[in-house]
Amino acid sequence: MLYNEPSPLETRVLSRRFGKPNSASIDTYLADDGYKAFLKASKMKPEEIIEEVKASNLRGRGGAGFPTGMKWSFVPRNSPKPKYIVVNADESEPGTCKDRLLMEYDPHQLIEGILIAGLSVDAHAGYIYVRGEYRYLIEILDKALAEAYQKGWLGKNIQGTGFDFELYTHTGAGAYECGEESALLESLEGKRGVPRIRPPFPAVVGAFQCPTILNNVETYCAVPAIIRDGGKAFADLGVPKAGGTKLTCLTGHINKPGVYELPLGFPVLKLIEEVGGGIRNGKKLKAFIPGGSSCPILTAAECEGATMDYDSMASRKSMLGSGGVVVMDEDTCMVKAALRIMRFYAHESCGWCIPCREGTAWLRKLLTRFHQGMGTRTDIDLIGDVSRNMLGRTFCPLGDAAALPTISIVEKFRQEFEDHLDGKPCPFEHARHMVTV
Amino acid sequence: MTLSPQLEAKFNKLLESYPPGRQRSAMIPMLLYGQDEIGSVTDDLIEEVAGRIGVTALQVNEVLSYYSMLHRKPMGKYHIQVCTNISCLLHDGDKLYEHACKKLGIGHKEATADGQFSLEEVECMGACSWAPAIQVNYDFHHFVTPEQLDRLLDGLKKNAV
Numbered sequence A: 001m002l003y004n005e006p007s008p009l010e011t012r013v014l015s016r017r018f019g020k021p022n023s024a025s026i027d028t029y030l031a032d033d034g035y036k037a038f039l040k041a042s043k044m045k046p047e048e049i050i051e052e053v054k055a056s057n058l059r060g061r062g063g064a065g066f067p068t069g070m071k072w073s074f075v076p077r078n079s080p081k082p083k084y085i086v087v088n089a090d091e092s093e094p095g096t097c098k099d100r101l102l103m104e105y106d107p108h109q110l111i112e113g114i115l116i117a118g119l120s121v122d123a124h125a126g127y128i129y130v131r132g133e134y135r136y137l138i139e140i141l142d143k144a145l146a147e148a149y150q151k152g153w154l155g156k157n158i159q160g161t162g163f164d165f166e167l168y169t170h171t172g173a174g175a176y177e178c179g180e181e182s183a184l185l186e187s188l189e190g191k192r193g194v195p196r197i198r199p200p201f202p203a204v205v206g207a208f209q210c211p212t213i214l215n216n217v218e219t220y221c222a223v224p225a226i227i228r229d230g231g232k233a234f235a236d237l238g239v240p241k242a243g244g245t246k247l248t249c250l251t252g253h254i255n256k257p258g259v260y261e262l263p264l265g266f267p268v269l270k271l272i273e274e275v276g277g278g279i280r281n282g283k284k285l286k287a288f289i290p291g292g293s294s295c296p297i298l299t300a301a302e303c304e305g306a307t308m309d310y311d312s313m314a315s316r317k318s319m320l321g322s323g324g325v326v327v328m329d330e331d332t333c334m335v336k337a338a339l340r341i342m343r344f345y346a347h348e349s350c351g352w353c354i355p356c357r358e359g360t361a362w363l364r365k366l367l368t369r370f371h372q373g374m375g376t377r378t379d380i381d382l383i384g385d386v387s388r389n390m391l392g393r394t395f396c397p398l399g400d401a402a403a404l405p406t407i408s409i410v411e412k413f414r415q416e417f418e419d420h421l422d423g424k425p426c427p428f429e430h431a432r433h434m435v436t437v
Numbered sequence B: 001m002t003l004s005p006q007l008e009a010k011f012n013k014l015l016e017s018y019p020p021g022r023q024r025s026a027m028i029p030m031l032l033y034g035q036d037e038i039g040s041v042t043d044d045l046i047e048e049v050a051g052r053i054g055v056t057a058l059q060v061n062e063v064l065s066y067y068s069m070l071h072r073k074p075m076g077k078y079h080i081q082v083c084t085n086i087s088c089l090l091h092d093g094d095k096l097y098e099h100a101c102k103k104l105g106i107g108h109k110e111a112t113a114d115g116q117f118s119l120e121e122v123e124c125m126g127a128c129s130w131a132p133a134i135q136v137n138y139d140f141h142h143f144v145t146p147e148q149l150d151r152l153l154d155g156l157k158k159n160a161v
């Protein structure tokens, strides 16, 4: 059963098998072009695979949007060290719940993408790092791996191609920061998830100090279609500098929340009105987070003419992010939203560097005070100042991820902060109360 | 310490999953799978894992305190995790959490006296489009209303007797 009804406006490439009977089984996959792209890639030169991925204009789907083909080309293929393929299945960016479906409904598509990545850099082992909470997915993935080994799509001399590949699942145990690529690699080595200094980047010094491709689940899942139908066909689905489709998680005050696969460049208002069926209870849109809580928030006015792609969001000083769309209606208290978002970052800060560890804790306190009606006028500016002082001064991007949305909320919804001053109760009665802080 | 045959097999498979000399990689999975069976990360489990991967108990302790799913204290037989992060908050996840506190008479990371239930307010767990969401141990429940939560908890209570 699907979690939500598909929308007729979707372009289902990666999700085309979602909801089919036994979609996770290798037989279903093989009957529907499964592993054909791997066979095709096994006859290509590694450079040709990477060229095809470059031609697809695929950009990383984990949040940062780095061009995937370029990332793969940085791996020193001829290095005498072993190379690794690592899958970021940590999915913990608030608002994001799409990698889960890719693994639940179509684990073999992911395995095939990993194999093709392996061919492109001469890697023979891979790890799928799955967040600890997704235990049921580890079971699904382990079953899929066993099927693939049994039918000769993993292991030694895969289908007579001479290519060997071993693939493993690895569980995390609760830590948002372990989704950050270098912290993930530390965690994979049995350590605390404290990020590494870069350069060197994982392409050169990654898992077990060896060259590594590290991508998001959705990024690998796009690869079989790219090799099967050609990079250009994938690129043509999207906009000029960003190819293909994006799994978009509609969350918040929307009539039809759900995960939808839409071409890059899809208009934001059409996403809300037509795919999502509009705002719940006929309310008006107040604010929009394009791709997870780390992205600067957009006002309703800024959503006019905006499209779901990297450039359109960058021109509005936000980011496409991870695909976790959060829709907020006119009755949302932005002070409470800012506080809840900051509580998350303060909780997840790994504590390694001071601007992030202290900044997030301080901001959480300031926002709590505000929400309780005890803020002062100077605090409004202080929230902005503390946040801006974190920007670019932290060891990993979590600091910016905490600061950027906060700055955007204070700047764009300053009036709501003023409305909480002088002991006035929160104007939104339902939002007055917040449990633990 | 003696492990169940399933856990023993799991540990052995984990030790073979990483490159030679990199057995430390198995630490976090071993601790989590061990906790699932034993109920918490006990001193014995720490010693056992440390011995198998060739590090000291202190090194294991240092790592495990980083990970929010690893508990040194036993949680309830049913660990109720309520998400109050942004997408769930917009669907009154905070009120759902508070409802759970009242219903169970316990707070964040506490367990009921009979050891049946424990409660935790958690961060986003990847169920945002189906908010508000909770997890009971590893099982997801989506679009949870306070009434549904009551029914679910009452059902689990009956199971327990």
Ligand SMILES: Cc1cc2nc3c(=O)[nH]c(=O)nc-3n(C[C@H](O)[C@H](O)[C@H](O)COP(=O)(O)O)c2cc1C
Pocket: A059, A060, A061, A062, A063, A064, A065, A066, A088, A089, A090, A091, A092, A093, A176, A177, A178, A179, A180, A181, A182, A214, A215, A216, A217, A219, A396, A397, A398, A401
């Ligand atoms: C704090 C933090 C958390 C992150 N969490 C995730 C995550 O859960 N999943 C993910 O794929 N990428 C996450 N990323 C991005 C990764 O660092 C990395 O850019 C990504 O996995 C690369 O894959 P891609 O190029 O395919 O997107 C996170 C980054 C930061 C800074």
Ligand code: SF4
Pocket: A177, A195, A348, A349, A350, A351, A352, A353, A354, A356, A357, A394, A395, A396, A397, A398, A399
């Ligand atoms: S920015 Fe935050 S999460 Fe990143 S290293 Fe510094 S303290 Fe850790």
Ligand code: FES
Pocket: A094, A095, A096, B083, B084, B085, B086, B087, B088, B089, B123, B124, B125, B126, B127, B128, B131, B133
């Ligand atoms: S915000 Fe609750 S599951 Fe994501």
